[in-house]
Amino acid sequence: MARRAFIVVIPWYAAILMGAPTFTKDVASILEKNCQVCHRPGEAGPFSMLTYEQTRPWAAAIRQAVKTRKMPPWFADARYGKFSNATALTESEIRTIVAWVEAGQVDQSRLGYVPGGPRQI
Numbered sequence: 417m418a419r420r421a422f423i424v425v426i427p428w429y430a431a432i433l434m435g436a437p438t439f440t441k442d443v444a445s446i447l448e449k450n451c452q453v454c455h456r457p458g459e460a461g462p463f464s465m466l467t468y469e470q471t472r473p474w475a476a477a478i479r480q481a482v483k484t485r486k487m488p489p490w491f492a493d494a495r496y497g498k499f500s501n502a503t504a505l506t507e508s509e510i511r512t513i514v515a516w517v518e519a520g521q522v523d524q525s526r527l528g529y530v531p532g533g534p535r536q537i
């Protein structure tokens with residue numbers, strides 16, 4: 417058990433030292449602003465992104481969705497009419513999310529993170 421924790425923790429510290437984005441510092445605010453309005457319980461998104469634990473299992477799909485600009489959806493579809501002013505991600509936001517996923521979805525301060533909640537629109 418201790419050995420397994422060791423193996424998981426070392427690459428995390430390495431990634432942090434190398435300046436890889438972390439969930440709390442870099443990724444959470446992007447999700448709050450652009451994703452959580454739909455990706456939280458009771459909304460259109462099929463899974464929740466309110467916490468690190470909820471987001472991490474979807475990392476590979478999230479990487480794909482932002483790279484291809486499939487998410488956040490940008491359309492005037494009547495089904496999601498009230499969300500039609502959801503913003504597209506900037507290039508730098510996409511780079512941050514992709515880098516976070518590719519560096520192993522680091523989160524250095526999981527325990528202290530309190531989500532600020534979705535953007536009010």
Ligand code: HEC
Nearest residue numbers: 450451454460461462477478481486487488489496499502
């Ligand atoms: C306007 C509401 C809305 C917003 C904003 C939104 N999503 Fe989604 N998301 C959905 C819906 C609805 C689905 C399921 C249908 C689909 O896949 O198109 C979905 C599905 C997904 C999936 C599942 C895989 C896939 O490609 O189908 C991922 C991953 C995802 N969203 C990531 C994100 C990320 C990351 C953001 C923020 C950058 C985001 N979403 C913002 C509504 C939203």
